[in-house]
Amino acid sequence: MFDKLHEACGVFGIFGHREAAKLTYLGLYSLQHRGQESAGIASADGERVYVTRQMGHVADIFDEPTLAELPGQIAIGHTRYSTAGESKLSNAQPILIDCVHGQIGVCHNGNIVNANEIRERLVRAGSIFQSSSDTEVVLHLYARSQAGSPEDAIVESITQLTGAFSLALIRKDQLIAVRDPHGFRPLALGRLGDAWVVCSETCALDLIGATYVRDVEPGEVLIIDASGLRSIKPFPPQPLAHCVFEHVYFARPDSEVFGESVNEVRTELGRRLARETGVPADVVVPIPDSGVCAATGFAEEAGLPLRFGLIRNHYVGRTFIEPAQSIRHFGVKVKLNPVRSILSGQRVVLVDDSIVRGTTSRKIVKMVRAAGAREVHVRISCPPTVSPCFYGVDTPRRSELIAATHTLDEIRRYLGADSLGYLSLEGLLHSVRGQGKSYCSSCYTGKYPVAFPQDQAAYLQLTLKPNDDNAEPQPQEQPETVA
Numbered sequence: 001m002f003d004k005l006h007e008a009c010g011v012f013g014i015f016g017h018r019e020a021a022k023l024t025y026l027g028l029y030s031l032q033h034r035g036q037e038s039a040g041i042a043s044a045d046g047e048r049v050y051v052t053r054q055m056g057h058v059a060d061i062f063d064e065p066t067l068a069e070l071p072g073q074i075a076i077g078h079t080r081y082s083t084a085g086e087s088k089l090s091n092a093q094p095i096l097i098d099c100v101h102g103q104i105g106v107c108h109n110g111n112i113v114n115a116n117e118i119r120e121r122l123v124r125a126g127s128i129f130q131s132s133s134d135t136e137v138v139l140h141l142y143a144r145s146q147a148g149s150p151e152d153a154i155v156e157s158i159t160q161l162t163g164a165f166s167l168a169l170i171r172k173d174q175l176i177a178v179r180d181p182h183g184f185r186p187l188a189l190g191r192l193g194d195a196w197v198v199c200s201e202t203c204a205l206d207l208i209g210a211t212y213v214r215d216v217e218p219g220e221v222l223i224i225d226a227s228g229l230r231s232i233k234p235f236p237p238q239p240l241a242h243c244v245f246e247h248v249y250f251a252r253p254d255s256e257v258f259g260e261s262v263n264e265v266r267t268e269l270g271r272r273l274a275r276e277t278g279v280p281a282d283v284v285v286p287i288p289d290s291g292v293c294a295a296t297g298f299a300e301e302a303g304l305p306l307r308f309g310l311i312r313n314h315y316v317g318r319t320f321i322e323p324a325q326s327i328r329h330f331g332v333k334v335k336l337n338p339v340r341s342i343l344s345g346q347r348v349v350l351v352d353d354s355i356v357r358g359t360t361s362r363k364i365v366k367m368v369r370a371a372g373a374r375e376v377h378v379r380i381s382c383p384p385t386v387s388p389c390f391y392g393v394d395t396p397r398r399s400e401l402i403a404a405t406h407t408l409d410e411i412r413r414y415l416g417a418d419s420l421g422y423l424s425l426e427g428l429l430h431s432v433r434g435q436g437k438s439y440c441s442s443c444y445t446g447k448y449p450v451a452f453p454q455d456q457a458a459y460l461q462l463t464l465k466p467n468d469d470n471a472e473p474q475p476q477e478q479p480e481t482v483a
């Protein structure tokens with residue numbers, strides 16, 4: 001319902017704990033924000049691999065009897081939001097196969113940009129795919145590998161992939177973690193007693209009482225079995241391209257990703273936003289929950305009070321029944337309600353992390369005005385989103401990104417705000433380590449670090465004016481690859 005980009009997935013894996021499936025279930029609770037369409041767990045007991053996966057939230061899928069059917073001291077788990085592939089059970093993960101190298105299951109966060117190419121090649125060679133997910137190609141490459149050992153077959157498979165992939169794989173007696181050489185998506189390594197844990201975000205380690213050891217390095221493969229943990233680095237070195245949007249919006253503020261506290265980075269974005277786009281005002285109000293950290297930094301820097309002038313209802317399901325008599329902005333009202341005593345008569349700075357199409361922001365501005373605000377100044381803690389993501393984030397077509405086709409003042413007028421300010425790209429990149437040199441920021445620049453096939457690039461080439469479905473398609477520039 002909210003006009004936001006969506007993260008693709010969360011992954012979790014554990015080796016060497018007698019409650020492996022239960023701890024994975026708990027870990028997935030912490031990673032629920034990374035995907036709410038489906039979830040699954042695979043476990044292994046040294047003899048074979050077991051799997052359960054369903055559409056829905058973690059809490060709706062797993063209970064004591066379900067978890068009891070997942071025995072063993074090894075497990076992997078996944079929360080999914082579909083980016084490549086449709087939202088249906090056959091695309092839920094872990095995906096499990098049995099082949100000449102034995103059973104193997106996989107969980108994936110990211111997007112394999114050459115998946116279609118590989119898939120076409122394999123289909124011509126006789127492979128039969130069960131899903132439309134990009135992840136399935138990993139298993140087909142593994143099954144067809146002539147390598148002498150399962151480990152070599154994994155290495156042979158993953159080194160054919162390009163794009164973004166943080167993977168957790170399970171065999172009957174092994175947990176394997178893989179991170180692509182650009183390090184697009186996070187993947188942390190932790191310890192719980194003698195057990196090893198891998199997960200997308202460190203908040204999952206906190207929940208189960210594990211300690212953070214380090215990140216799985218970009219281009220690293222960790223093989224964990226009864227003989228311990230081994231690290232191999234089969235990829236040629238590549239420029240790093242951590243997703244900066246993990247810091248802006250996706251990751252939980254209580255996580256550390258790419259070696260930095262998300263809360264600290266996000267608060268700094270707010271401070272810089274205040275320095276760059278400060279405006280005379282009475283109160284700073286975050287759009288909850290995503291705007292809270294940046295609003296805190298903004299208020300601190302601007303010397304203004306931070307007040308929670310919008311209250312979010314956390315108990316709204318994915319769908320709800322609308323009244324026959326249409327209520328204006330019903331969808332947003334179900335989730336957010338203004339606090340009139342905070343907003344009435346005030347000059348309000350509304351802080352959020354991003355604007356995608358602008359549709360929700362426009363409704364929120366109207367809601368704040370209707371609650372009596374004298375002025376509404378919208379401040380966004382990242383630069384305008386002008387290009388789609390091909391590395392594991394659900395982005396609308398370029399034509400639907402309001403900042404790709406409209407000037408700042410056109411967007412301000414569409415939102416109905418008195419003023420609008422975005423953080424600059426420099427401001428964003430100076431808020432993360434190394435002035436952002438190891439980060440991907442393609443959705444703000446249109447310059448892509450990893451090339452993608454032209455059938456996907458074609459998707460960038462048409463644009464329709466937002467809110468005008470009858471407008472003629474306009475030619476757009478080709479995306480630029482800077483690899």
Ligand code: SF4
Pocket residue numbers: 184242243244245246388389390391392393440441442443444
């Ligand atoms: S394009 Fe944007 S969302 Fe995608 S990986 Fe790069 S920074 Fe992240």
